Amino acid sequence: MSITIPIGPQHPALKEPISLKMTFDGEIIKDADIRLGYNHRGLEKLFEGKSYVQNIYVTERICGICSHSHTTCFVNGVEKLLGIEIPKRASYIRMLIGELERVHSHLLWLGVAGHEAGFESFFMYTWRDREIVMDILEESSGNRVHYAINTIGGVRRDIDETQRTRILNSLKILKERTDYYKNLGTTEPSFVARLSGIGILPREQALSLCSVGPTLRASNIDMDVRKDDPYLAYDEVPFEVSTADTCDVLGRTVVRIKELFQSYNIIEYILRNLPAGDIKAKVPRKVPAGETVSRYEAPRGENIHYIKSNGTEKPERLKVRAPTLANYPATVAMLKNGFIADIPLIFAAIDPCICCAERMVEVKDTKTGRAEIKTFDELKKYSRDFYKNHKKIKKDTVWPF
Amino acid sequence: MGKKLGFFIPELWRHIFKKPATVDYPFEKLKVPKGFRGLPVLNTELCIVCKACERDCPAEAIEIRTILEEEKKFQMTIHNDRCVHCGQCADVCPTNAMTLNNEFELSEPSRWNMKFRYAYTRQLRKKSDRNVDEKDKEIL
Amino acid sequence: MAILKTFFYLLVYPGLVFLIVYSLFCEWFDRKTYARLQNRRGPLHTGKAGLLQPAADLIKLFSKEDIVPEKADRIMFTALPVFGLAIILTSAMYLPIWNYSMTKTGFNSFPGDIIVLIYLLSLPTIILFLAGWHSTSFFSTIGGVRVITMFFGYEIPLLLSVLSPAILAGSWRLAEIAQFFQANPGLLSVNVIGFFIALAALQAKLERTPFDIPHAETEIVGGTFTEYTGRKLAFFRLITDIEMVVGSGLIATVFLGGFPGGIFSSFIWFIIKTLFVIFLLSVIKAAFSRLRIDQMVRFSWYILAPLGILQIFITLLVKLKF
Numbered sequence: 001m002s003i004t005i006p007i008g009p010q011h012p013a014l015k016e017p018i019s020l021k022m023t024f025d026g027e028i029i030k031d032a033d034i035r036l037g038y039n040h041r042g043l044e045k046l047f048e049g050k051s052y053v054q055n056i057y058v059t060e061r062i063c064g065i066c067s068h069s070h071t072t073c074f075v076n077g078v079e080k081l082l083g084i085e086i087p088k089r090a091s092y093i094r095m096l097i098g099e100l101e102r103v104h105s106h107l108l109w110l111g112v113a114g115h116e117a118g119f120e121s122f123f124m125y126t127w128r129d130r131e132i133v134m135d136i137l138e139e140s141s142g143n144r145v146h147y148a149i150n151t152i153g154g155v156r157r158d159i160d161e162t163q164r165t166r167i168l169n170s171l172k173i174l175k176e177r178t179d180y181y182k183n184l185g186t187t188e189p190s191f192v193a194r195l196s197g198i199g200i201l202p203r204e205q206a207l208s209l210c211s212v213g214p215t216l217r218a219s220n221i222d223m224d225v226r227k228d229d230p231y232l233a234y235d236e237v238p239f240e241v242s243t244a245d246t247c248d249v250l251g252r253t254v255v256r257i258k259e260l261f262q263s264y265n266i267i268e269y270i271l272r273n274l275p276a277g278d279i280k281a282k283v284p285r286k287v288p289a290g291e292t293v294s295r296y297e298a299p300r301g302e303n304i305h306y307i308k309s310n311g312t313e314k315p316e317r318l319k320v321r322a323p324t325l326a327n328y329p330a331t332v333a334m335l336k337n338g339f340i341a342d343i344p345l346i347f348a349a350i351d352p353c354i355c356c357a358e359r360m361v362e363v364k365d366t367k368t369g370r371a372e373i374k375t376f377d378e379l380k381k382y383s384r385d386f387y388k389n390h391k392k393i394k395k396d397t398v399w400p401f
Numbered sequence: 402m403g404k405k406l407g408f409f410i411p412e413l414w415r416h417i418f419k420k421p422a423t424v425d426y427p428f429e430k431l432k433v434p435k436g437f438r439g440l441p442v443l444n445t446e447l448c449i450v451c452k453a454c455e456r457d458c459p460a461e462a463i464e465i466r467t468i469l470e471e472e473k474k475f476q477m478t479i480h481n482d483r484c485v486h487c488g489q490c491a492d493v494c495p496t497n498a499m500t501l502n503n504e505f506e507l508s509e510p511s512r513w514n515m516k517f518r519y520a521y522t523r524q525l526r527k528k529s530d531r532n533v534d535e536k537d538k539e540i541l
Numbered sequence: 542m543a544i545l546k547t548f549f550y551l552l553v554y555p556g557l558v559f560l561i562v563y564s565l566f567c568e569w570f571d572r573k574t575y576a577r578l579q580n581r582r583g584p585l586h587t588g589k590a591g592l593l594q595p596a597a598d599l600i601k602l603f604s605k606e607d608i609v610p611e612k613a614d615r616i617m618f619t620a621l622p623v624f625g626l627a628i629i630l631t632s633a634m635y636l637p638i639w640n641y642s643m644t645k646t647g648f649n650s651f652p653g654d655i656i657v658l659i660y661l662l663s664l665p666t667i668i669l670f671l672a673g674w675h676s677t678s679f680f681s682t683i684g685g686v687r688v689i690t691m692f693f694g695y696e697i698p699l700l701l702s703v704l705s706p707a708i709l710a711g712s713w714r715l716a717e718i719a720q721f722f723q724a725n726p727g728l729l730s731v732n733v734i735g736f737f738i739a740l741a742a743l744q745a746k747l748e749r750t751p752f753d754i755p756h757a758e759t760e761i762v763g764g765t766f767t768e769y770t771g772r773k774l775a776f777f778r779l780i781t782d783i784e785m786v787v788g789s790g791l792i793a794t795v796f797l798g799g800f801p802g803g804i805f806s807s808f809i810w811f812i813i814k815t816l817f818v819i820f821l822l823s824v825i826k827a828a829f830s831r832l833r834i835d836q837m838v839r840f841s842w843y844i845l846a847p848l849g850i851l852q853i854f855i856t857l858l859v860k861l862k863f
Binding site (some may be wrong): 407409410413414416417419421422423425 | 574576577578579580581582585824827828829
Binding site (some may be wrong): 003005011012013027114115116117118119120121122124125128188190191193194339340341342343344 | 580679751753760762
């Protein structure tokens with residue numbers, strides 16, 4: 001007997017609203033369907049009404065975890081349109097904040113994986129140590145989450161000597177702790193039993209479904225925008241692309257832990273070789289007409305911003321492709337033939353940031369399946385009429401009513 | 402099951418006698434670092450009403466109204482309920498009249514308590530300030 | 542006088558009042574230990590060091606709105622929590638806490654009461670299954686089915702492990718087993734394997750990590766309790782808390798030598814030994830990740846059950862020697 005159950009939009013495993021329509025046969029998933037659109041914020045329309053300077057802060061608020069990724073992606077694109085070169089020191093500081101962000105995002109993910117697997121202590125410990133990175137970020141940028149360190153033409157704050165030594169000292173503790181989590185996360189039998197062998201995504205499938213980031217790298221494909229298409233000064237920094245060949249959730253954990261170590265090395269390199277000089281170049285407010293695509297390796301995968309300018313203070317179009325969106329097709333493939341118990345782990349393994357990926361909502365009539373364009377007033381009228389006609393939902397009614 | 406069953410126990414045991422990592426928040430507070438971006442405040446004596454902050458604020462949280470043009474009386478309202486604490490106003494301010502202080506406990510029962518009004522008369526500009534203002538007009 | 546004593550026994554100590562108060566204290570102790578193991582503070586503000594937090598939670602739940610789902614079986618849905626609480630309170634009567642004479646047998650101490658206690662401890666599991674089943678929601682049903690699947694896993698190892706001290710003592714009466722081990726404390730070391738099996742089985746019975754599969758919140762929301770609210774949920778919480786006290790009391794009686802002495806010294810021993818068992822349960826809770834249902838059943842049949850049989854063999858060998 002197979003039954004179809006909606007997991008979400010509200011479910012404890014999902015931190016943000018999304019609907020996973022699952023078809024089960026006993027405890028085994030036979031089919032999965034992802035429905036988006038519960039968290040649409042109209043951001044792309046908002047970009048069009050704001051100037052480039054204001055848009056830095058709006059792009060920052062696309063995502064809470066990879067806030068720096070989105071601003072850097074946007075700012076890099078705008079600088080490409082302006083045709084200016086930012087000071088070396090500025091690009092190093094951007095990279096530094098970006099890597100610190102990757103560290104905090106990956107530590108956060110480790111904790112979330114522990115929580116989804118019911119390993120609360122792991123969750124508590126990783127999040128406690130994540131505070132070290134958060135403190136560094138707060139000290140160097142002025143805020144814990146939205147660093148707002150980017151500006152067009154450079155960065156807004158400099159790293160001074162005391163901060164430099166403090167970050168280097170904190171890195172030692174972080175390295176030690178991450179080494180412990182590496183042992184714990186990859187050898188603790190009850191945790192490994194939950195992670196290994198679930199959510200299998202073979203190499204060919206990962207490529208054909210266009211997955212990005214650690215999900216792709218766990219399928220043994222060394223693709224990283226930082227290596228393949230270096231932005232900022234990544235071509236000067238030595239680092240390796242971390243991969244794993246197990247193609248499962250354990251592999252994704254291993255990739256993220258390896259990346260943590262790579263990030264520590266990059267941060268150390270940056271701090272030891274921080275070039276002197278200005279941190280900001282003078283830029284005009286108006287951007288010449290043109291269009292560009294900017295790529296950035298966010299902690300979750302490749303982030304793409306498409307910017308079209310028309311010679312004014314405001315962009316004509318800004319399209320955001322968040323990494324989570326690219327990983328959805330792979331998630332459906334991974335979920336098939338898994339257990340109910342593995343849904344939260346498989347879904348969490350792509351590190352979903354649902355509202356980053358929400359770009360549009362289509363209102364459909366559930367009976368006819370026809371899409372319509374409605375103004376807000378029409379929608380209000382429709383809802384009033386709907387509840388007038390459907391006074392009480394009868395017992396044994398199945399959704400859609 | 403592997404041989405490392407109970408790998409975590411020594412670590413847990415070590416922490417049972419340690420000080421908790423969590424802070425008993427409302428009773429003890431963490432130190433706010435230097436350069437924290439908290440509540441935006443206006444030094445009315447320095448403001449020259451160039452309206453750069455109003456123009457660049459991404460959240461439209463700053464509103465400058467002219468009360469009496471001839472007496473140079475202005476009113477600035479900072480809508481702290483909309484403010485996103487990005488600090489762009491402090492960055493663009495040519496006279497450093499806008500600053501962000503250390504306050505972070507900003508919640509209020511009503512959003513109307515969060516609107517800060519400053520009514521002030523524009524001060525005469527000094528010569529040195531004028532250059533800055535001219536230069537920054539077209540260039541950010 | 543005898544009637545008054547029986548009433549005191551049933552209602553105050555070690556009956557209703559003591560059990561409820563002590564189980565709430567145990568919940569506080571468990572939460573605090575769990576928090577300290579995770580480098581947190583745990584409950585802090587209600588009462589001294591958060592001592593009243595579990596009671597406050599319970600009172601809060603009692604005052605919340607009570608909802609019965611339209612599709613659920615109303616009578617069963619309402620009756621099950623009450624039945625569960627009654628059963629678990631009854632089971633506590635058989636713990637040899639105070640005043641058991643070995644010659645004169647009372648209503649709550651007789652040869653074979655260990656079996657009755659284990660039987661009564663297994664009934665709440667059935668109650669949980671029925672509660673999940675009669676909620677009719679998808680998550681509750683899955684939770685209920687998982688409860689019963691797990692039950693088949695841990696019940697046999699629990700019985701096997703509890704059996705071996707009984708064989709060693711040559712008695713089916715809890716008070717006698719406790720007295721035997723008080724007389725020969727050296728023989729307690731024979732049952733070390735059984736002690737850990739029983740701990741694991743009790744952990745599974747209480748549905749705590751790594752065996753919190755029936756109400757794994759990230760998988761099936763609240764599991765069995767998804768549809769339960771207000772008073773009924775409070776009853777279930779109380780059932781789990783008292784089950785923890787009774788279960789750890791059983792382990793303390795059988796594996797740790799019971800609670801010798803009169804009313805006061807037995808009280809103190811009861812507190813010390815049950816808290817020790819609960820501390821170990823908290824450490825297990827903190828140290829492991831939740832297993833999948835198939836892994837749990839495999840674990841109990843491939844590891845716990847053979848170990849239980851091994852324990853019985855050891856016990857038999859020791860018994861033959863003496």
